[in-house]
Amino acid sequence: MKKLILIVSSIFFLLCSTSTALAQDKKPTDKDSPLKESIYHKHKKEVLAFDKKAFDALFFEFFQKQNDINTKLTKEEYYTYTIKIAIYSEKYGMLYKDHKKEAQQAKKEWFDKKYSDYLESKK
Secondary structure: HHHHHHHHHHHHHHHHHHHHHHHHHOOOOOHHHHHHHHHHHHHHHHHHHOOOOHHHOOOOOOOOHHHHOOOOOHHHHHHHHHHHHHHHHHHHHOOOOOHHHHHHHHHHHHHOOHHHHHHHHHH
């Protein structure tokens, strides 16, 4: 009888643990993540030192190049702009604690931008 209880409890535990593991959402992996991470670490100190004027210039330059029909940014150029903007959003959240949640959301949105979407918009 004890063996039966042990077997049933083991099976129950096994079913519970596998169903929990299988139920977890798996994020789709971004093949450009390593590039984004390297750009992030390369430019973090530089961007954290930006003042508002330097950031505005970067932001304006990015949108100017992105919307220019004669210009096509390379993958590294595109991600350099978007990651720098994401880093500045992170800085904004550190400076203004009451806007930290919005800043984190903005950082995530800029970090999640995809070069393939940019290329589609150029067609």
